[in-house]
Amino acid sequence: MTDEINSPSHYMLFPDMEAIDVIKAALTPEEFAGYCKGNALKYRLRAGEKGPVEKCIAKACWYQNKLREVTRADFGQQNTIDCRTPEEKAEIA
Template structure:
């Protein structure tokens, strides 16, 4: 699930492009994506609350911390919430 916000790639780790919103490397270190592991450890209602909390966190802090990047993260969690609720 990619966000509609376009981000400049960050070059790290020997010049490889990194996407801090859709594919952060530190969340892909294991066989299962971290978000899937979190979802599997919660009830539906708990996971919905988790997603809503992250949406609020990134919206509340975007003006003071990471700007557009945080809006993109809020968008990612909102799209995930829509996906989960549509099932």
């Protein structure tokens, strides 16, 4: 069974490389951060239009977490859904 959120099979290019790896390598760090932020926003704005709302929000959170990984920055305003892992939440508590 494939993980449609964290590692969709249709994004696997090679056994050890996904499309996101190629995109990251092709962009500057700032461009990649913008790419992640834009995708997180896109999935939130159209949540429920191309599939279940929960799946769309999970994809938005995946990009939000990827953005946090590469920038260690928060995404958007305070009213966004908190997508941090329990471990990440505990770090600032």
